[in-house]
Amino acid sequence: MTTPTLSVEKYLGTNVHLLPQTDQLRALHTLIRDRNARREDFVLHSGRVIRRVIEAGLDLLPFEPYDVRTPVGATYPGLRLAAGLCGVPVLRAGESMETELRAVCPGIPIGKILIQRDPTTKLPRLYYTKLPGDIAERHVLLLDPMLATGGTATASIELLLEHGVRQSHLVFVNLITVPEGITAVCERFPEVRIVTSAIERRLNENAYMVPGIGDFGDRYFGTEG
Ligand code: URA
Numbered sequence: 001m002t003t004p005t006l007s008v009e010k011y012l013g014t015n016v017h018l019l020p021q022t023d024q025l026r027a028l029h030t031l032i033r034d035r036n037a038r039r040e041d042f043v044l045h046s047g048r049v050i051r052r053v054i055e056a057g058l059d060l061l062p063f064e065p066y067d068v069r070t071p072v073g074a075t076y077p078g079l080r081l082a083a084g085l086c087g088v089p090v091l092r093a094g095e096s097m098e099t100e101l102r103a104v105c106p107g108i109p110i111g112k113i114l115i116q117r118d119p120t121t122k123l124p125r126l127y128y129t130k131l132p133g134d135i136a137e138r139h140v141l142l143l144d145p146m147l148a149t150g151g152t153a154t155a156s157i158e159l160l161l162e163h164g165v166r167q168s169h170l171v172f173v174n175l176i177t178v179p180e181g182i183t184a185v186c187e188r189f190p191e192v193r194i195v196t197s198a199i200e201r202r203l204n205e206n207a208y209m210v211p212g213i214g215d216f217g218d219r220y221f222g223t224e225g
Contacts, residue, residue, distance in 0.1 A: 006179035008186075008199065015186045017060065019052055019197045029198060033213050042219050043096075049197050050100045050145065050175060057141050057173040057195045058104070061085060081105075082139075086132050088113055090144040090156050093217040097143035097173060111135065113159060115152050124155035136164025145175035146216050147196070149207055150184025157189050167191035175216070176200060178209045 012018060019025060031037060031045040058081065066080040088111040089098040098110060111131035118125040132138065140160060147153050153172060160170060168191045178200040185194060200209040208214070218224040 006183050008179045008182045011182055011186045011194075015190065015193055016182055016199075017056060017193060017195045018199060019056060019195075025049070025052070025197060033211065035214065037219075039219065039222050046096065046145070046175065046216075046220065047100055050097050051104070053173050053175060053195050053197050054097065054100050054104060054141070054143075057171045060171050060193055060195070061139050084138045085109075085141070086111060086135060086138045087141045087143055088131065088156075088160065090115060090142070090152060091128070093145050093220065094143040096216075096220050097145060097175075101141065101143065109138075111140075113156050115155050115159075117151060124151045126155065126159065129159060131160075131163055135160070136166075138165070139169045140165050140171070142170060142172045144172070146209070146213075147172070147174045147177035147181035147185070147194070148203060148209055150181040153181065153185050154188055157185065157192060161189075171195060176209060176213055178203055 008016065028045050028049050032042055062082040063079040064082045066078045068076050068078050070076050085105070086109040087098060087101045089095050091112060091114040101108060109132045112128065114128035115124050115126050117123070142156060142160065144153060157170065161167065167189050170192045172185065172192060172194045174194060174196040176198045177196045180203055182194065182199070185192060200212055202210050204210050215224070
């Protein structure tokens, strides 16, 4: 499937928050896109990029005033994340992001969604879901490193909306996407925000992103071949 590149300009800065394309970020992407990368390097450096998109996702959430006393006895008029956050990784690849989210937000409630494409119908099929009972009141970081055709993403978002989550309370945190995936999510869910570190050129005939990263889950969990 070689598709013409869709323009996503109109979504940038509003629906889609693309990390600044610094040389450091490009260097990290170089390490993880290299087909000869060792698995331990892939896990290490993809984790470093994932940490960055998670931090950028947290930037979009509400904060509340929280003053602290500093070691010199002064008051720092600070902020802290407002209560009512949760993370929802889309299994299996999203588990890589759960690890990084837990590292920066220890104690955060974590839901789970397992959606896979049915090999016969080619449609996303829900296999498992477990979400916090009060998820409708929460801000949700939906975690999936790959946003390609948008099939799994739109099915996951639909599921969260059915559980009462507001679109405006949903941030889709992603490592790599492609115009087709952005368009699929943004057209259907105009209030959902996407944070990503790279927008690829296109999808190939096997629905892999190009230049891309290959099968993220297989490379991360060591199940290639
Ligand atoms: N999933 C992946 O792991 N890689 C892609 O390029 C697309 C979907």
